Amino acid sequence: MAELYSVKDLETQFHTREGTVHAVNGVSFSLQEGETLGIVGESGCGKSVSMLSTLRLIPQPPGEIVSGEAIFQGRDLLKLSAEELRHVRGGQIGFVFQDPMTSFNPVQTIGKQLMEPLEIHLGMNKKQAWDRAIEMLRMVRIPNPEDRLKDYPHQFSGGMRQRAMIAMALACSPQVLIADEPTTSLDVTIQAQIMDLVTSLRKELGMAIIWITHDLGVVAGLAERVIVMYAGYIVEEARVKDLYAKPEHPYTLGLLRSLPRLDMDEKKRLASIEGVPPVLFKKPKFCPFASRCPYRIEKCLEENPSLMLVGENHKAACWVDTYTGKER
Amino acid sequence: MPEQEVILHVEDLKMHFPIKRGVIQRTVGYVHAVDGVTFDVYKGETLGLVGESGCGKTTAGRTILQLYKPTAGKVVFEGKDLVQLKSEEMRQTRRKIQMIFQDPYASLNPRMTVEEIIGEPLLVHNIEHGKEIRDHVKDLLELVGLNPAYVDRYPHEFSGGQRQRIGVARSLALKPDLIVCDEPISALDVSIQAQVVNLLEDLQKELGLTYLFIAHDLSMVRHISNRVVVMYLGILVEMADRKTLYENPLHPYSIALLSAVPIPDPKIEEKRKRIILEGDVPSPINPPSGCRFRTRCPLAQSICAEQRPEWKEVEPGHYVACHFWNNTKSLQRR
Numbered sequence: 326m327a328e329l330y331s332v333k334d335l336e337t338q339f340h341t342r343e344g345t346v347h348a349v350n351g352v353s354f355s356l357q358e359g360e361t362l363g364i365v366g367e368s369g370c371g372k373s374v375s376m377l378s379t380l381r382l383i384p385q386p387p388g389e390i391v392s393g394e395a396i397f398q399g400r401d402l403l404k405l406s407a408e409e410l411r412h413v414r415g416g417q418i419g420f421v422f423q424d425p426m427t428s429f430n431p432v433q434t435i436g437k438q439l440m441e442p443l444e445i446h447l448g449m450n451k452k453q454a455w456d457r458a459i460e461m462l463r464m465v466r467i468p469n470p471e472d473r474l475k476d477y478p479h480q481f482s483g484g485m486r487q488r489a490m491i492a493m494a495l496a497c498s499p500q501v502l503i504a505d506e507p508t509t510s511l512d513v514t515i516q517a518q519i520m521d522l523v524t525s526l527r528k529e530l531g532m533a534i535i536w537i538t539h540d541l542g543v544v545a546g547l548a549e550r551v552i553v554m555y556a557g558y559i560v561e562e563a564r565v566k567d568l569y570a571k572p573e574h575p576y577t578l579g580l581l582r583s584l585p586r587l588d589m590d591e592k593k594r595l596a597s598i599e600g601v602p603p604v605l606f607k608k609p610k611f612c613p614f615a616s617r618c619p620y621r622i623e624k625c626l627e628e629n630p631s632l633m634l635v636g637e638n639h640k641a642a643c644w645v646d647t648y649t650g651k652e653r
Numbered sequence: 654m655p656e657q658e659v660i661l662h663v664e665d666l667k668m669h670f671p672i673k674r675g676v677i678q679r680t681v682g683y684v685h686a687v688d689g690v691t692f693d694v695y696k697g698e699t700l701g702l703v704g705e706s707g708c709g710k711t712t713a714g715r716t717i718l719q720l721y722k723p724t725a726g727k728v729v730f731e732g733k734d735l736v737q738l739k740s741e742e743m744r745q746t747r748r749k750i751q752m753i754f755q756d757p758y759a760s761l762n763p764r765m766t767v768e769e770i771i772g773e774p775l776l777v778h779n780i781e782h783g784k785e786i787r788d789h790v791k792d793l794l795e796l797v798g799l800n801p802a803y804v805d806r807y808p809h810e811f812s813g814g815q816r817q818r819i820g821v822a823r824s825l826a827l828k829p830d831l832i833v834c835d836e837p838i839s840a841l842d843v844s845i846q847a848q849v850v851n852l853l854e855d856l857q858k859e860l861g862l863t864y865l866f867i868a869h870d871l872s873m874v875r876h877i878s879n880r881v882v883v884m885y886l887g888i889l890v891e892m893a894d895r896k897t898l899y900e901n902p903l904h905p906y907s908i909a910l911l912s913a914v915p916i917p918d919p920k921i922e923e924k925r926k927r928i929i930l931e932g933d934v935p936s937p938i939n940p941p942s943g944c945r946f947r948t949r950c951p952l953a954q955s956i957c958a959e960q961r962p963e964w965k966e967v968e969p970g971h972y973v974a975c976h977f978w979n980n981t982k983s984l985q986r987r
Contacts, residue, residue, distance in 0.1 A: 367842040482933045512705035512869065514930045517913035521929050539843060542872075542915030546922035565919045583847035585876035587899070587914045588921065594854070595876065597847035601812045 329533055330501055331355035335393030337371075337378045340386060347605045349375045350557035352393075356501065361527065361534040363548030363565070365541060365580075369602060371557040372537050373423075373505050379403070380414055380503075397501075416446040419494030419532075421487070423506040428490060429478035435462075435489050436474030439496060446497045461492040465522060484515035488522065495526065503535045508543065520547060541580060545569060550638075553577050556603055556613035559632060563639040571648075573641035575618045612644070620645045622652060657695040660831055660863050661717070665689050666726035668709075668716045672938065685937045686712040688887035689726070691964060694831070699857065699864040701878030701895075703871055705910075707934055709887045710867045711755075714833045717865070718750055719743055730831070748778055751824035755836035757816035761808040767794070767819055768804040774826045793822040798852060814845035821852065831863045839870065850877055871914045875899050880970075883907045886945040887937055889964060893971040901985075903967065903978045906946045908985055928984060944976065951984065952977050 337349040349371040356362055366372045377383045379395035379402060395402040402413060414420065422428040429438060439461060440454035449457065455474070462470035465488040478486060487507060494502055504523070508516040524547065527534060536547055544551055544565065551568045553561040553576065561574040572578045582596040600617040603609065612618070615625040624644045632640040633653065646653050668687040671680040687709045694700045704710045716723050719735050728735040730750060738746060754760035761770055771793055772786040781789055791801035797818040808816055817837060824832055834853065838846040850873065856862060868874050874881055875895060882892040883906065891904040902908045909928040916922060930949045935941055941948050947957035954976070962974045975981070 367844060484933055512934075513871070513913040514705060514910060515933070516915075517927050517929055520915075521927065540915065541843075541917040542922075545917050545919045546915050546925075569917065569919050580843060581917060583844055584917055585850075585872045586916055586918075587872045587875060587911065588916055588918075589875075592876070595847040595851055597851055598844040599848070601814065601845065602842075 327358050328355050329358045329360075329397070331396045332375075332379055333394050333396075335375055335378060335395070336391040337374055337383065338389050338391055340389060344606045347608045348557055349378060350605075350608060352554075352557075352559055354552055354559065354562065356533050356535060358500075359527075359531050359533055360550065361536060361548045363544035363551040364535060364537045364554060365539060365544055365551060366554035367539055367602060369605075370554040372554045375554075376503055376505060376535065376537060380418065380420065381410060382414070382420070412446060415442045415494070415499075416497045417499050418501045418503065419497070419499035421490050421494045421502065421504040421507045424510055426478075426483070426486065426510070429486065431478055433477075434474065435476055435478060435481065439474065439489070439493050442493065442496050457496070458492075461496055462489065464495070464526070465489070465492045467492075483511055484518060487511060487515075487519055491519070491523070491526075495530065495532075498530065499532060501533050501535065503537070505537045506539070507536075509538070509540070516543070523547070541569075541584060553580075556609060557605055558613065558629075558642060559640075560614065560643070561641045562632065563636070563641075567636065567639050571636070571639075573635045573639065573647060574614075574643050575620045575645070575647055576614050577641075578647055579617075579619075612642075620647050620650065624652065657698070659693045660696040660731065661694040661865070662727070662729040663693070663713075663717060664691050664727040664729070666691070666713065666716060666728060667724040668712050668721055669724045682938055685887050685940055687716060687723075688937075688940070690884070690887075690889050692882055692889065692892060694863060694865055695879075696830075696863055697857075697861055698879040699866050699877055701874035701881040702865060702867045702884060703869060703874050703881060703910075704884035705869060705934060707886075707937065708884045709937070710869075710884050711835055713884070714752070714835050714865060714867050718747070718752055718833060748774075748827040749829050750831045750833065751827065751829040753817075753820050753824050753832060753834045753837045756840050757813055757820055758808075758840070760820055761816055763808050766805050766807055770808070770819060771823045771826055774823065778827060780827070789826070790822075793825055796825065796856070797822045812845075813841050814848055817841060817849050818852065821849075821856070825856070825860070828860075829862070831865065833865045833867065835867045836869070837866075838873065839868065846873070853877070871911060883910065886934060886940055888945055889972070889974065890946065891971075891973050891975075897968075897971055903971070903973045903981055904946075904975045905950050905952050905977075905981050905984055908981060909951075944974075946975075952981065 333353045335349055335352045339346040352375045364372045378390050436458055439458040443449045443454040443457050459470045467473055467488055508519050548565050551565050552559050555576050561577050579598040598617055603613050611627055611629050612625045615621050630642045630644050632642045635641045644652055667689055669683040669685055672682045674681045702710050715721055717728050723736055768790050771790045775781045775786050790804055794801045799818050838849050878895050880894050881898045883890050885906050891907045909930050912928045932949055935948055943959050944957040944962050947953040956976055962976045964974045966972050
């Protein structure tokens, strides 16, 4: 598989009245062609901000992309002109946002909003765009697409709006689809519909997907590779099976243990992670998870570990081997 | 199962909200939010009430507390029908039934200190005054795992999980017997959810509380509940003890709902077969005739449109409302 997209040393800060928030602190990863990459983490871990930063979709100011590069097809997206970037966004890279309620314009019909990227990116005329929009809605399994295109967003249910959002993101046949918590605000039965849809569309269209979520269950069923983020850092990266079978970072381990599972019957106490994630007004000098970590050693309070190879295609940012309790 | 004491008996409870239109606010229809639900809650247990958004689970919880005046039905708590109580009697009874709300950001008044928030029920019910309240609040803070020195802080100084602990402390102030927990953890991050759930479990053991736990997270409900009831579009579709409901669900909706929940294990996810329900939940303004679930049910027949299926006990303690409950095994294969 060829490398399609690579992000290096990305650092994003927000300058707020209370101080500078270090939201993303040097994130590097790559995406292969046709691959599904899951990015998991809790709110405020920088998973959305890092993805939005690579497409310069964060408001600047207060946001600032301090450093890094995002190489897509040999070009650094962070250095492109606004005009060039406009062709990449929604063209070769599609984006699905979290909240289907607010990501559509409420005063334009779904049809108009679906046709816009087609006219801009592919230079279609109205008729062509209309026909293609019908085709797109049909592809995301919305019944009566001809009539539905004339509807306004409020006439769609939450699940249908998210389908329409996906249709819009896929309108120009992108090579990468970035989905930011696309099923978080939906019910489980609707989430199952959307996951089913995305899985089959990926097979049909062969695009690569970056799926951002806080739900370790969703990632288990969708992704091939997973990145776990905490406090603006990548703390673990592995193939999906390795990550769940043998999590190496104490945070990943803690998350998996704190989840009740539908298929587990014993009524035992949940292993919670004590404490709360740090507030990122200062860039952490040592391991940001140290204060909550049951495996902490002295070194953890002195130096922030970078990602190190801990197994085949498996990286973790931790000084301790959680299985032996010894320093790596 | 030993004979259990019923603490709350809900019978054919209905809550219809009028839809008003026009200048004279004529009633043009009703939202059938809760449309005839019947169940018991036993003393000391946790009953999980699950369903998707808009199924009426929150309305059911609020109607039980008489925060809405029910359209019909009975809510018998410790021998008294709450629907019939006069307002002063109800106010007194409410000391025994408390609620924990979903959103810890919206359910705490930002202009009140922790002492005022947690102490308010004590003041309103004229139980304690001044210094007593302050001491009591400190005890409660300690009970829910917060530093008693925080009494003078304001809600914005706390994280989401801590705020939810304040909400829990407030609900405990009057020493209730029953707490209706309305999605108490769904606004919290995963690592914090476990903390709050553990707290609720500890308190239950320590204080002998009974919970009606309303949630949409089926994995968490399995973890915390003794019995579970599944709601769909204003009615109950299935109720059973935890193990039975999760291992041998009989209603097509429960089966589909359980199959839709992702399991954090790629090996299992790979092999699992999901039942993908078509379409969306219909509107509760014009719910489907007969069985409410028939529009999305893979097993629906003509009888489902004609007759509302009876809520019947098919094995001891296992209730189902489906014409074909005996035939749903085919769906169960994962």
